Amino acid sequence: MPEQITLNDGAAIPQLGLGVWQVDAGITAQVVGWAIKAGYRLIDTAEGYQNEEGVGEAIRASDVARSELFITSKLRNGAHQRDAALTAFDDTMKKLGIEQLDLFLIHWPVPSQDKYVEAWKTLIELKKAGRIKSIGVSNFNQDHLERIIGETGVTPVVNQIELHPRFQQRALRDFHAGHNIHTESWSPLGSGRLLSDPTIASIAKKHGKSAAQTMIRWHLQEGLIVIPKSIHQDRVAANFDVFDFELDAQDLETIRGMDSADGRNGPNPATAAFLF
Template identity: 80%
Template sequence: MPEQITLNRPEQIALNDGSAIPQIGLGVWQVDPAITAQVVGWGIEAGYRLIDTAEGYQNEEGVGQAIRTAGVPRRELFITSKLRNGAHQRDAALRAFDETMSKLGIDRIDLFLIHWPVPSQDKYVEAWKTLIDLRQAGRIKSIGVSNFNQDHLERIIGETGVTPTVNQIELHPRFQQRDIWDYHTKHDIRIESWSPLGSGRLLSDPTLAGIARKHGKSVAQIIIRWHLQEGLIVIPKSIHQERIAANFNVFDFELGPNDLEAIRGLDSPDGRTGPNPATAAFLF
């Protein structure tokens, strides 16, 4: 067994606007609104301080309930939500943001993202300008995007002069998207991984299973630890209390160079499990 290390708390990752975000958070995509408050409460109890939701998930109210009842000061929590695809036009974006804040029951949100660029409707620049205004008004601490390709990023930066703090994208060992890492590093945009476990498809991977046996950890814990050591922000999701806690219990071991190299070898250009941002056109 390798030497055990002690890292009891997640790192705070600096953002390009001077704020910071916890490196590991709890995602609530596809969490039933009826149980969201309980699931998020379990997450906060386990140690998560970053909670990631979205207008399109329809469970912001549950997140808000958990914020109020968790017994943790609001200042210790980092709350993220996202603008729905059908609300990129300025007036619609402002209304949608007000609805988000009402459902969450907070005065200021820590991070607000454009959920998808939806290039076919060509309104994401207008949405980005609206987020800039909301940040300047003090209603959002940090602004960013989700599922933006490099051309989308180049356009909003070029037309506004404002660089997103975060780009939340599908990223996991089988779809690492390393070709865009240099661009994000150059512009100081933090990459945040959604579907970090490959929508569960990686949990039976033999390479990851072997690494898990070596460290006495689960495959999910190995994958989450990989995200952390690669400097990525990661938001695993579960609705089971024991798995929520286990996914956070990744600070007492470290992957070695051979482990990291083996995981790098799992990358595939065909590893995407979700929609392609270049063509995704759904509205919600």
Template identity: 85%
Template sequence: MPEQLKLNDGSTIPQIGLGVWQVDPDITSQVVRWGIEAGYRLIDTAEGYRNEEGVGEAIRAAGVPRSELFITSKLRNGAHQRGAALRAFDDTMRKLGIDQIDLFLIHWPVPSQNKYVEAWKTLVELQKAGRIKSVGVSNFNQDHLERIIGETGVTPVVNQIELHPRFQQRDKRDFHKKHNIHIESWSPLGSGRLLSDPTLETLAKKHGKSVAQVIIRWHLQEGLIVIPKSIHQERIAGNFNVFDFELDANDMQTIRGLDSRDGRTGPDPATAAFLF
């Protein structure tokens, strides 16, 4: 079973979770129920995914106590002003059908609109009111992190960033470790582009596992939180079945060699300006 990692506010988070980015709202409830049946307890959604209602349906239908589930959602980019953020958060909670959310993140800093500090102050306000258990961010670079910490004195528990074997973001690791901010990997399989990588295929054959399982195991052994996504029941279960093997030092070094400065598949947080 996955390890529970301790966050800098004293809470804990499962190290592996189920992501629902790009999961059609019509099937989200079924996908999340499959995930919970497979053993996932961390479910990661966002206002921008437009499938929070499906996650809420799955929570109610799962037959698992709410206290055993760790639910994450994210503030949309167009709602960084305090009033808009409060309304957006209320909408998230209504769709999820829960009284308190375990983790709420600012989805992107959108530095061009210069409102992410206001958004962060609003999340901290909601945490103090007891509506959010833990507060964090997503896609924040070091300068964004330094600013919100400096202006509020509150350090995010998590920064969810694109991270996979071809884009390992090692230049960010020291800062996060120094401030006790856990890194959570989105697109952990490289948006599927790594599943046919010959180096990873060789490692998968060595361990009798799939390439996806090898990659997920790598994230876990790197101390990262990982949220793989699939809409297929057997793959959802397979992605969770990574606790019966271990990558050795040579395997880890081999995967380290796949890192590329040009490995990013998603937007650059320094320039991303889309609103949703």
């Protein structure tokens, strides 16, 4: 089973979970149900994914106690103003059908609209009201983090960022470590592009594991929280079957050497301006 990572507010999050980005709403409940049965306890969704209702359905259908599950969602980019954020959060909670959210993140800073500080203050307000256990951010660069911490005195528990062997974000992770912010990896398999990478394939063969399992193991050994996604039951289970082997020092050094400054697959947080 995955380790529990202690966050800077004292809460604990499972290190390995399921992400449901781009999981069709019609199958989300089934996929999340498979994950919970396979042992996952961390489920990561977002308002912008339009599948929170399916996550809620799976929670209700599960025989695992709600207290054992760690549910994350994210504030949509078009709802950074306080009143809009409060309304959006109410909608999230209605769709999930739960009383308290374990973790709520600002999905993107969208610096061009310059409202992410207001959004952060609203999350602080919701946490103080007891509606959220922990608050964090996603896709924030160092300057965004410095600003919200400087203007509120409240440090996010996590920053969920694109992170995989081709884009390791070492400088940002160093900043996180210096401020007790845990790094959470989205697109941990490089949006699937690294599943056929020969370097990863060689390490995977050495351990008798798949490329996906090898990369998930790398994230775990790097101390990252990781949320791989799959809509196939066998792969959902396989992605959780990563606790019976370890990468050695040479494996880790080889993967470290795969890092590339231009390895980003997703949008750049400095310029991303989409509102959903």
